[in-house]
Amino acid sequence: MSLSSILYLFFLLLVFAVYYALPHRFRWSWLLLAGYFFYFTFHPLFLILLVVSTSVAYGFGRLVKPSQSRLLLGSGVGLLLLPLLFFKYYAFLNQNLTSLLGFWGHSSPFPSWAPLVPVGISFYTFQAISYLIDIRRGYLKPERHFGYFATYLAFFPTLSAGPIERAKRLLTQLHTPQPFRYENAVAGLQLIAWGLFKKVVIANQLAALLDPVFAQPQSQSGLVLYSALIFAPFQIFCDFSGYSDIARGSARMLGLHLMRNFDDRVYASSSRIEFWKGWHISLTSWFRDYVYFPLSKSLRSRTGLYMNLLVVYFLTGLWHGATWGYILWGLLNGLWLVAEHATKAQRQSFFRRLWPDLNAPAHRFLSTLLVFHAGALMGVFLRAPTVGAAGAFLTGLVSANRWEVSAIGGVKPFIPVVLGLLLMDIVNRRLNGRELPELLASYHGLPRWSFYLALCILILTFGRITDTPFFYYQF
Incomplete structure (x- = not known):
């Protein structure tokens, strides 16, 4: 669903109407549902990848400690980067490896495959990585509510092409009641x-x-x-x-x-x-x-x-x-x-x-x-x-x-x-x-x-x- 499509405008108006009709304590769930539906319209498998990345970032966010946990931070960042490296860079790396080995008369041991690159993967991956690093630096406390954190990564306006929002800025706003203002x-x-x-x-x-x-x-x-x-x-x-x-x-x-x-x-x-x-x-x-x-x-x-x-x-x-x-x-x-x-x-x-x-x-x-x-x-x-x-x-x-x-x-x-x-x-x-x-x-x-x-x-x-x-x- 493109942000410049008529479908998106109707989708936004529906999200807007229900959002202000709900009490604040239920709004995160509505925004999360909207974000997942929005991402689902690009490709159903993309949504699975987003949920996995969200779970990894949330879990490591609870484990990482300020000024400590360097190994945990590295592990979390590495796991978050794996899908990005595979889906976005596998074909490029394998193609160049095949060319290099072919020059010396060898063939690549890896299969030739060009996976479909999930929309927005570079954006939400960077948001998740900055979240973990900010926790270790002591700039941010871990988010204890999985739903709010998932909403932060799956916020539909930023999901497909940013901006790459920092967790402290957006999560604070999601937690704060937002009354309707004309x-x-x-x-x-x-x-x-x-x-x-x-x-x-x-x-x-x-x-x-x-x-x-x-x-x-x-x-x-x-x-x-x-x-x-x-x-x-x-x-x-x-x-x-x-x-x-x-x-x-x-x-x-x-x-x-x-x-x-x-x-x-x-x-x-x-x-x-x-x-x-x-x-x-x-x-x-x-x-x-x-x-x-x-x-x-x-x-x-x-x-x-x-x-x-x-x-x-x-x-x-x-x-x-x-x-x-x-x-x-x-x-x-x-x-x-x-x-x-x-x-x-x-x-x-x-x-x-x-x-x-x-x-x-x-x-x-x-x-x-x-x-x-x-x-x-x-x-x-x-x-x-x-x-x-x-x-x-x-x-x-x-x-x-x-x-x-x-x-x-x-x-x-x-x-x-x-x-x-x-x-x-x-x-x-x-x-x-x-x-x-x-x-x-x-x-x-x-x-x-x-x-x-x-x-x-x-x-x-x-x-x-x-x-x-x-x-x-x-x-």
Whole structure:
């Protein structure tokens, strides 16, 4: 069940109505039932795996002690990672092992099999791991009620693609009675409408245009390839931030607050360091707290810190998927960040000779332009279906014979999407760090209802509320 489908909207309204009709002590069971039903709609076997992971995390959470139980913690984390490693990485590892052994004239002892990857397994596995680590660090007390803990991992808005919520934040809210508030219901619907606009008006339309280009880049003109290059980051942003808005809006209707997963104008970042502070925040903060900080705790050398940064972004790429394209994308981002950190003083000294004020609009514009294109070029390995397709895409970009003037007609289909992106950027500029409901609350009467009407017309006219999977479902 996709969060952008009509079925999900009816499902959410049913959950909402029954949730507030029940006394607080029964609400966890209703949310758990809703979460399990939601996950069951993807595949019945996925639900079994979720229940097993929940039981493992709950059981080890009761055994792990603060500042002790290192072996228990390692065992719990290892068991939680096993399903993820098997379902998501077995085929990739076995394929590469087969190729390596074949080079030496041997065959792999493991069967060739590509298991179906359960939706959201990377997200709820990371939530379960952070729960165990936080208990051992003394940040969190073990949850004694299995039902509440199961609800935390199976909370339906976050189950398929995050945000990766920390147990302390969400479990506390689940335990706290949430009375019906009209403002929460309205704010939730506003976020859902905004997320649907991003998803079905912009992201889905871009996906239809970009999928053929990335699948067969060798048959495209240079101008079409360049258009795909600059629009692909917006497709992924609108798709994933749209999902996050719908998820946060769904939770808000139930009186629960999820973390923000994206800065509103992260695509306008003037450095990749700034970009990664505002992109998929729940994942980047997870790797920061549970990988980078522990690895760097006793380090003093810059070289060691830079190596840890590369490790983190290698894992970030691998988390996204078991392909060399994702791994290359992660490593390229890590290398760029290391370069930004290592050359910061020299770059500032150089650019101050050109612009004494590094915050000058011209300097920020050029920095943003460079960083956006660098990110888009690295993102080809994320967006293209194979490394070979990514290579053909990049080769086509720099092939002089691909840039015929007659190919300009190939970019005309992108024009309607540009209008949607401009509308999104205008709203995001006005947000300026605020939530959308806060912005809309500052408008009254005609302006606010005009915005609602415009969103509805655009969604119904240019987009279709379908079961089209979100881009991050595959991760």
